[in-house]
Amino acid sequence: MEDDQWVDDGSPVVFQAPTSLDGGRSFGRGRGFIPLEKAVSNNNGPGNFSAADDDWKDSDVPSFSVNSRRDNDFGGEGRGRGGRGGRGGFSRDEGGGYRGQNNNENGRGFKTRENESTGDPPKPQERYIPPEPSNDEATIFGGGISCGINFDKYDNIQVKVSGENVPPPIDSFETAGLRPFVLSNVKKSGYTKPTPVQKHALPVIMAGRDLMACAQTGSGKTAAFLLPIINTLLSDPKDLVVTQQHCEPHAVIISPTRELTLQIFHEARKFSHGSIIKTVVAYGGTSAYHQALDVMKGCHILVATPGRLLDFVNRGRITFSSLRFLILDEGDRMLDMGFLPDIEQIMGHPTMVPNGERQTLMFSATFPEDVQRLAGKFLHNYLFLAVGIVGGACSDVEQRFHLVTKFEKRSKLMDLISQGGGEKTLVFVETKRTADFLATYLSEHEFPTTSIHGDRLQRERELALCDFKMGRMYVLVATAVAARGLDIKNVSHVVNYDLPKSIDEYVHRIGRTGRVGNRGKATSFYDPEFDAPLAKQLLKILQQEVGVSVGSDEEILHELELTKVSTRWVPWLLMTEHREGCLVAITQFLQQYKREGAKFLDPFVISDETWVQCFTPESKRASKQWKYAHSPPPGKVKTIFSAGMIIATVFWDSKGVLHLDFLAGQKTINVHYYSTLLNEKMKLAIRSEQRKRQDSVYFLQDNACPHTAILTMAALLKLKWDVLPHLVYSPDVAPSDYHLFGPMKGF
Numbered sequence: 001m002e003d004d005q006w007v008d009d010g011s012p013v014v015f016q017a018p019t020s021l022d023g024g025r026s027f028g029r030g031r032g033f034i035p036l037e038k039a040v041s042n043n044n045g046p047g048n049f050s051a052a053d054d055d056w057k058d059s060d061v062p063s064f065s066v067n068s069r070r071d072n073d074f075g076g077e078g079r080g081r082g083g084r085g086g087r088g089g090f091s092r093d094e095g096g097g098y099r100g101q102n103n104n105e106n107g108r109g110f111k112t113r114e115n116e117s118t119g120d121p122p123k124p125q126e127r128y129i130p131p132e133p134s135n136d137e138a139t140i141f142g143g144g145i146s147c148g149i150n151f152d153k154y155d156n157i158q159v160k161v162s163g164e165n166v167p168p169p170i171d172s173f174e175t176a177g178l179r180p181f182v183l184s185n186v187k188k189s190g191y192t193k194p195t196p197v198q199k200h201a202l203p204v205i206m207a208g209r210d211l212m213a214c215a216q217t218g219s220g221k222t223a224a225f226l227l228p229i230i231n232t233l234l235s236d237p238k239d240l241v242v243t244q245q246h247c248e249p250h251a252v253i254i255s256p257t258r259e260l261t262l263q264i265f266h267e268a269r270k271f272s273h274g275s276i277i278k279t280v281v282a283y284g285g286t287s288a289y290h291q292a293l294d295v296m297k298g299c300h301i302l303v304a305t306p307g308r309l310l311d312f313v314n315r316g317r318i319t320f321s322s323l324r325f326l327i328l329d330e331g332d333r334m335l336d337m338g339f340l341p342d343i344e345q346i347m348g349h350p351t352m353v354p355n356g357e358r359q360t361l362m363f364s365a366t367f368p369e370d371v372q373r374l375a376g377k378f379l380h381n382y383l384f385l386a387v388g389i390v391g392g393a394c395s396d397v398e399q400r401f402h403l404v405t406k407f408e409k410r411s412k413l414m415d416l417i418s419q420g421g422g423e424k425t426l427v428f429v430e431t432k433r434t435a436d437f438l439a440t441y442l443s444e445h446e447f448p449t450t451s452i453h454g455d456r457l458q459r460e461r462e463l464a465l466c467d468f469k470m471g472r473m474y475v476l477v478a479t480a481v482a483a484r485g486l487d488i489k490n491v492s493h494v495v496n497y498d499l500p501k502s503i504d505e506y507v508h509r510i511g512r513t514g515r516v517g518n519r520g521k522a523t524s525f526y527d528p529e530f531d532a533p534l535a536k537q538l539l540k541i542l543q544q545e546v547g548v549s550v551g552s553d554e555e556i557l558h559e560l561e562l563t564k565v566s567t568r569w570v571p572w573l574l575m576t577e578h579r580e581g582c583l584v585a586i587t588q589f590l591q592q593y594k595r596e597g598a599k600f601l602d603p604f605v606i607s608d609e610t611w612v613q614c615f616t617p618e619s620k621r622a623s624k625q626w627k628y629a630h631s632p633p634p635g636k637v638k639t640i641f642s643a644g645m646i647i648a649t650v651f652w653d654s655k656g657v658l659h660l661d662f663l664a665g666q667k668t669i670n671v672h673y674y675s676t677l678l679n680e681k682m683k684l685a686i687r688s689e690q691r692k693r694q695d696s697v698y699f700l701q702d703n704a705c706p707h708t709a710i711l712t713m714a715a716l717l718k719l720k721w722d723v724l725p726h727l728v729y730s731p732d733v734a735p736s737d738y739h740l741f742g743p744m745k746g747f
């Protein structure tokens, strides 16, 4: 059975209706997290659930009468969720759900049903009643991630809005036209100024327009749609239609995963806290009966996964007749092959308010062009908002790659986690089986680890996220279920133990760190045997990231072709932490190695001599010119001095190949740089040369330029020579704006 579905099998259900619908206060709500075993036992509070609550009959659903009313900015929040208690005080605002794809949970795939084609035994049926959301202000407003040092750099990101009559962006929340009440919730959330997507999306939505918005991960898209919706629902209130049979929400927010849905629910509660607005959540893996009761008490905003939503819709519990806002969060995912049939069913439902009479909003960090085209048919006279490069990775995430075979991954992961010294690390794997295995293995090696994937029970998934969030477990091993949307504080490191199959999935995964201007790092294990198909797209992402203009398709294809020549090639990236501060970072790096007693670095003194160029995107052109001006003419040798010592010779040979021979201590290393734009003849020449000179290290890069030599040097020194002639992967050689390619072993 699909995990978002339920069955009415006519089992008797006894439900004691809430004793109060007024005042909006649950009774008997406990604090803290109740053991989950209890949570499924149906007797976890004063309320009396006495049957298989997912197996209920429609006729058993109690009748509620909720008066339609004009709302205002005050009034009880949450209209009496009596009947249960003993839980709550437990803020679960992250997670990931999953539409099963056999044992492969790679993002955008077909919607298959978990366990169907794997031959695995069916999952035990779960009757999980999630804990009540907290009403404690500190919990409600304390969940978000605080802005990081790069928050202000958001202002420099290029923004493009296409479409007709674009409303001007706002500068501040104060001038956004928000009601004082909403503004006060924004302030309580710790937001002082809007992010670019918020600056542009708020006025667009408040002007009643449809919107497709794309902005990098962790840049505040959730508030960008919630704030104007909540504001409109409050400033232009309409009666809420709730009958004994059904409810007609005013806003429906659909997201692809269960825990993301839960997270959005908490965000919506946060921004509407203290108002009349009722928000309800509906997602799979939980007691449908219980959630239906909530829905039928009436809700202005319903946050749901598509499966559970359709379930309610097909039972007539929800209709769209009063819908004012329809939001697809992770819009591209919602419209890919996996979810499209569900979305089409929702959009085409007989009760659905027609396009143009409702507002339709789609948000994501990635929007492939084909999906953009498809999305157009659900939107009316919409605006397209692109903050930065559509589908680009978050610029605050430093991306590193390790060339590994599948046999090396485990020990490499152990190294990374021990080096992390307890930093929160999210490890992505391809299969549920690997997730289980790794979580067990790491736990056995005394790294507190938990896991989340589609085969775990929902209560286990939520507990796993809670443990990770609270730091009880500092490693979370996850399948694609956790790739999108999750906003977890202090995730310092994302590891792609298995790279995903799609680049969008990669962008979302690494976006779990480096949020709201905080820095993060992502390390990916690149196994050429499996990951070569991703190389071209990875390269594009990395080029965007380092500010190097993306090469023409021809160039990229050429690089790909080279990738194919030898499966031992792997793109790896030396990222700069400060794009502008390349020199500073290099200096620090070398100083560090000096401190560690690398004597051979003694002659190597970094200075700000002209040949050490900082290579910023802006200076790319200048730098290129500089390179040609300073490189020796073909056939001539130039000597590089630093602090009066010869450190290297440069030789730009007649074939256009730059040779740098470093003199370090007693050793000379030949490092040959080749342009990526090699023709066949040059490739042949390189191959034959490499056969002759086994001790050399070869880099392929598209911008042979002497200052890269320093980085190369540093990399070689770090490896203490012993891995030569094998290249040479050193993720810690952080500072450069270059992508490099290596090794060329086997070329």
Ligand SMILES: Nc1ncnc2c1ncn2[C@@H]1O[C@H](COP(=O)(O)OP(=O)(O)OP(=O)(O)O)[C@@H](O)[C@H]1O
Binding pocket: 143, 144, 145, 146, 147, 190, 191, 192, 193, 194, 195, 198, 215, 216, 217, 218, 219, 220, 221, 222, 223, 364, 365, 484, 485, 486, 487, 511, 512, 515, 516
């Ligand atoms: N204007 C703001 N000032 C400070 N913090 C903000 C602001 N807007 C959002 N945030 C915080 O930034 C974090 C990320 O926001 P959010 O989850 O909405 O990002 P997103 O763009 O939807 O990311 P993803 O693409 O991963 O879904 C949250 O913790 C949120 O509370």
